[in-house]
Amino acid sequence: MASLQGPRAPLEFGGPLGTAALLLLLPATMFHLLLVARSGPARLLGPPPYLPGLEVLWSPRALLLLLTWLGLQAALYLLPARKVAEGQELKDKSRLCYPINGFQALVLTALLVGLGVSVGLPLGALPEMLLPLAFAATITTFIFSFLLYMKAQVAPASALAPGGNSGNLIYDFFLGRELNPRICSFDFKYFCELRPGLIGWVFINLALLVQEAEQRGSPSLAMWLVNGFQLLYVGDALWHEEAVLTTMDITHDGFGFMLAFGDLAWVPFTYSLQAQFLLYHPQPLGLPMAAVICLINAIGYYIFRGANSQKNTFRKNPSDPSVSGLETIPTATGRQLLVSGWWGMVRHPNYLGDLIMALAWSLPCGVSHLLPYFYVLYFTALLVHREARDERQCLQKYGRAWHEYCRRVPYRILPYIY
Ligand SMILES: NC(=O)C1=CN([C@@H]2O[C@H](COP(=O)(O)OP(=O)(O)OC[C@H]3O[C@@H](n4cnc5c(N)ncnc54)[C@H](OP(=O)(O)O)[C@@H]3O)[C@@H](O)[C@H]2O)C=CC1
Numbered sequence: 160m161a162s163l164q165g166p167r168a169p170l171e172f173g174g175p176l177g178t179a180a181l182l183l184l185l186p187a188t189m190f191h192l193l194l195v196a197r198s199g200p201a202r203l204l205g206p207p208p209y210l211p212g213l214e215v216l217w218s219p220r221a222l223l224l225l226l227t228w229l230g231l232q233a234a235l236y237l238l239p240a241r242k243v244a245e246g247q248e249l250k251d252k253s254r255l256c257y258p259i260n261g262f263q264a265l266v267l268t269a270l271l272v273g274l275g276v277s278v279g280l281p282l283g284a285l286p287e288m289l290l291p292l293a294f295a296a297t298i299t300t301f302i303f304s305f306l307l308y309m310k311a312q313v314a315p316a317s318a319l320a321p322g323g324n325s326g327n328l329i330y331d332f333f334l335g336r337e338l339n340p341r342i343c344s345f346d347f348k349y350f351c352e353l354r355p356g357l358i359g360w361v362f363i364n365l366a367l368l369v370q371e372a373e374q375r376g377s378p379s380l381a382m383w384l385v386n387g388f389q390l391l392y393v394g395d396a397l398w399h400e401e402a403v404l405t406t407m408d409i410t411h412d413g414f415g416f417m418l419a420f421g422d423l424a425w426v427p428f429t430y431s432l433q434a435q436f437l438l439y440h441p442q443p444l445g446l447p448m449a450a451v452i453c454l455i456n457a458i459g460y461y462i463f464r465g466a467n468s469q470k471n472t473f474r475k476n477p478s479d480p481s482v483s484g485l486e487t488i489p490t491a492t493g494r495q496l497l498v499s500g501w502w503g504m505v506r507h508p509n510y511l512g513d514l515i516m517a518l519a520w521s522l523p524c525g526v527s528h529l530l531p532y533f534y535v536l537y538f539t540a541l542l543v544h545r546e547a548r549d550e551r552q553c554l555q556k557y558g559r560a561w562h563e564y565c566r567r568v569p570y571r572i573l574p575y576i577y
């Protein structure tokens with residue numbers, strides 16, 4: 160099939176071969192982590208304790224639970240929103256509208272789960288269902304991505320993403336062809352990015368905490384910290400939901416297997432790894448160490464939120480008093496680049512804050528195992544790669560002004576180091 164994207168569009172993620180490998184590697188890694196977390200030695204780099212058969216992985220009950228969860232989140236998405244936000248301008252100069260009711264969905268889900276628990280819903284039984292749930296989520300995302308691929312076949316050219324339309328089936332299936340696949344006003348990518356997986360992650364964490372309390376009388380301090388930090392992260396993402404509309408996932412990437420699997424399977428089942436590890440490998444944690452870890456998380460959050468809010472405010476209204484005094488570089492597009500404040504420190508201060516928080520989420524698990532540090536290692540690789548992708552896109556967008564920005568702010572993520 161002929162290439163549908165420009166002849167100069169570079170292939171990402173190692174092209175068709177790399178994406179074919181990732182199609183297998185990502186689910187395999189997720190199952191490896193789920194199996195190893197509950198095994199005695201919990202060795203990240205060792206073989207899994209056993210290879211589960213279909214009788215362990217397949218459960219109609221798990222599939223039903225997953226579909227109920229997706230249905231519930233979709234229903235909450237469709238409820239009246241406190242605000243409807245406009246997305247970035249599209250190729251055809253139009254803008255899409257998005258409901259801002261993610262935080263409301265989190266609160267309503269908490270109320271519904273609370274109600275369920277009060278009438279006997281066994282939340283503590285969820286950890287035992289993680290393997291079949293992850294399997295159901297994997298199958299669902301393969302089918303979903305296939306449907307998204309088929310839907311793109313009939314989408315107009317203006318609706319296609321800049322990448323993901325190479326003409327190679329595997330590559331395009333992985334990256335995603337359509338930028339904003341929708342049925343009526345229901346936006347699949349926006350819905351998946353922030354709702355079922357992210358909210359599912361905090362409820363899996365909560366179920367692990369409840370199960371720990373059932374097994375040992377009360378949740379450990381380490382489990383409280385991991386739950387608290389990650390709830391703050393998810394609550395923050397939903398509170399600042401509108402900011403996701405300017406991320407590269409929404410503005411640049413198509414919606415295919417990478418994001419569908421990432422949002423619906425990878426996030427809930429691997430981002431809850433620290434809580435999974437703690438349930439099966441309790442770790443002692445004293446108050447002074449807990450206080451140090453809280454401080455690290457607070458510093459990370461301060462940088463992450465400060466940097467993200469500064470850029471979002473500046474992009475929305477450059478004359479807002481909180482950003483109007485900052486130094487900027489003009490670009491040929493009419494947009495400006497911040498060159499002081501957080502964005503004058505490194506070119507991705509928000510990644511730095513996110514990475515510091517990632518470390519704080521793993522530290523409550525002690526230093527006896529590498530496994531709970533998987534998130535820090537994976538996230539560093541993801542952000543370094545993401546930074547390089549963003550850098551390429553910014554160079555294309557801003558040309559000489561971007562070179563000037565790089566000259567004035569030479570470090571990417573970590574001052575004086577990288
Ligand atoms: N937990 C997780 O798994 C993940 C979390 N994240 C987090 O998501 C958040 C969003 O990340 P991401 O979408 O990658 O990227 P950013 O929010 O960093 O956005 C990058 C864009 O910001 C704009 N920009 C860059 N430099 C400047 C500047 N100096 N002044 C003004 N605008 C600038 C450019 O777009 P433009 O000029 O067009 O506005 C650029 O394309 C981050 O906090 C990241 O840590 C990301 C991935 C995974």
Ligand SMILES: CC(C)=CCC[C@@H](C)[C@H]1CC=C2C3=C(CC[C@@]21C)[C@@]1(C)CC[C@H](O)C(C)(C)[C@@H]1CC3
Nearest residue numbers: 185352353396403406408417418420421422425426
């Ligand atoms: C390995 C793999 C399957 C890759 C897919 C990557 C996705 C898991 C991530 C890509 C960008 C993401 C973002 C968030 C979660 C992870 C994914 C989907 C995010 C929603 C987390 C919360 C943050 O506050 C955020 C809203 C800024 C963030 C946006 C990007």
